Amino acid sequence: MEHPNRNSFPKIETTEQASKWNVSCSQRAKNTFNPIRNFVQNTTVKPNPEKSPIRLSVGDPTEFGNLVIPQQAVHQLSENILSGKYNGYTMSFGTLEARKAIAEYFSSQECPVQPQDVLLTCGTAGAIELILSALGDEGKTVLIPKPGFPLFQTIASSLGLKTKPYRLKQEDGWQVDLEDLRSQIDQDTVAIIVNNPSNPCGSVYTKQHLQDILDVAEKCKIPIIADEVYANMCFDGIPFYSVASQSRNVPVISLGSISKLFAAPGWRLGWLIVHDRLEILLDAGVVQCLHQLTMRMLVPSSLIQSIVSTLFSEHCIKEQSRIVEQLERNANAAYPLLREIPGLSCTKPQGALYMFIHLDLNVLAFENDVEFTELLWKEESVFVIPGSCFGWNGAARIVLNAPGPIITEACHRIRSFCERHHYRV
Ligand SMILES: Cc1ncc(COP(=O)(O)O)c(C=O)c1O
Known part of the structure; x- marks a missing residue:
């Protein structure tokens, strides 16, 4: 039986007719x-x-x-379609109203978020693509959890980046093996991806564990990409702490979307939040590059952006x-x-x-x-x-x-x- 996680791809056989044309596939594809x-x-x-x-x-x-998605947002969306006000382009990184709603939801005293820290994307998948495109040229390396959500590798490989897995310890509730994480870092490493709560493990990291991961990142001067698409989706009273809330010096880029939080994966609205207390990402040009990259696609759709503030209203959060x-x-x-x-x-x-x-x-x-x-x-x-x-x-x-x-x-x-x-x- 063929292994689904094989490193080889179905072979592309070019026909005689196609080979006479000046048509080929990119290595990226x-x-x-x-x-x-x-x-x-x-x-x-x-x-x-x-x-x-x-x-x-x-x-x-x-x-x-x-x-189901909170119904108030569905009603608001149908009103917004009929109003005819949301048929145009928005700013390439999203409307102020939507970014403000997201910033307010994720803001806390120890970790304030401003609307200008938020960029809207086509789902978390779009946010992963955006940040990996901004951080690394071909040949650079991103550290990814093992076991982990395979899209990290899919997108990284597509961009020509290498991935190195770091081990999660099954015997330890799927916490990061810190020794292994440290040993994977070298001069080509551009980011550590941390996914918490985890797909596929269903684990949620404690404050202390996040601080231990941040210590490794700080010692090695590597930013963290925190895939927090399951933020606040915790069971039995277990608290959720974002990576950024525990970071004092390490730049953290947190990613999320309405896909799981509001049961709306098909609406394709996500975000990227830059937490850059020491302005390291700003000084390195990463923030500007992120903005430049958003100008390629102009996503997500204006209509879906228009209901973000409704989704993050008290009523919808309760639902x-x-x-x-x-x-x-x-x-x-x-x-x-x-x-x-x-x-x-x-x-x-x-x-x-x-x-x-x-x-x-x-x-x-x-x-x-x-x-x-x-x-x-x-x-x-x-x-x-x-x-x-x-x-x-x-x-x-x-x-x-x-x-x-x-x-x-x-x-x-x-x-x-x-x-x-x-x-x-
Ligand atoms: C960890 C993780 N990141 C990203 C995604 C992609 O989600 P989105 O629908 O927001 O693109 C998923 C989807 O399953 C996921 O589990």
Whole structure:
């Protein structure tokens, strides 16, 4: 069975007719590969027709219709369309109104944010692309978590940047292995990407752990890119601390979007916030370069920008908290069911949208995690993503976005599947 996280890409065969034309593909395009999208979009395995499909694969909160965008924002959007006032271009880095709303939401006494620190992007994905484009030329290196969200590597490779993984310690609740992080830094390193709360691990870092990561960054004089797309999506009263809130001297670029927070990934609105207390990024020209780069695309759409202040209103934030409550209930229901299954082990999710499950392949009769996920889909119609898509073999990621009874049903199906595929001694 082919490994989905392979480093080679499907080979492009040029026909005789095409080769006579002055047409070719860029290396950049050939280097662009997203293992999750590849796995989800190109799987040829069919689900069991006897069982209703349960897709716990893509981190899309809208998949089952139970997690919804605050309705006031939807009404405001339809009013704004009809008003005809939002059909034009905005400033390339976004409207002041939208940036002000985001700045106010993320501002705190120890970490003030001004509207001019905020740039709007096409989702967090657009923010990752923007900051990596600004920070590094071809051949430079970005440090990424392992296991980690594969888009970091997808975008970096596409831009000609190299990535080096640093290890997260499963035995330590998926905290960063600080020694490993330090050992990966060299003269080519341009940034450390920290993803908290984590996709795929569902972990949330403590203040102390963030300070330990910042210490490494400060000693080595490397800025941090904080992917905080799951900011404030924490369970069981666990607090969320942003990386920037703990930084005194390290420049931090925080990224986020309305995709998960407000269950609106298709609206494609994200942001990048520059936290640069010592004006290091400013003096190095990075802030100016970020602005220059926003002039290429003019995203996100003016209409979606027009409802950002509504989304961040008190009323919508209150409604949004129900999304997190539902995810928390799902995490609390799924964890004890999955933990009990012989051959599986997992840590309790503390936040985000996911559970990352270790597969003991000495106990479960599968060659690898790809075979596990493909057969689970084929036999039980439950679709999850192999850990190898996140750079971690022998695991599977489950999305917690479904209504409670569906999550429970999926866990029961996973149990009978694992029992059937258990090595008998
Ligand atoms: C860690 C992380 N970063 C970025 C993204 C991209 O999100 P967006 O829809 O905001 O582009 C995702 C989506 O799953 C994610 O999990």
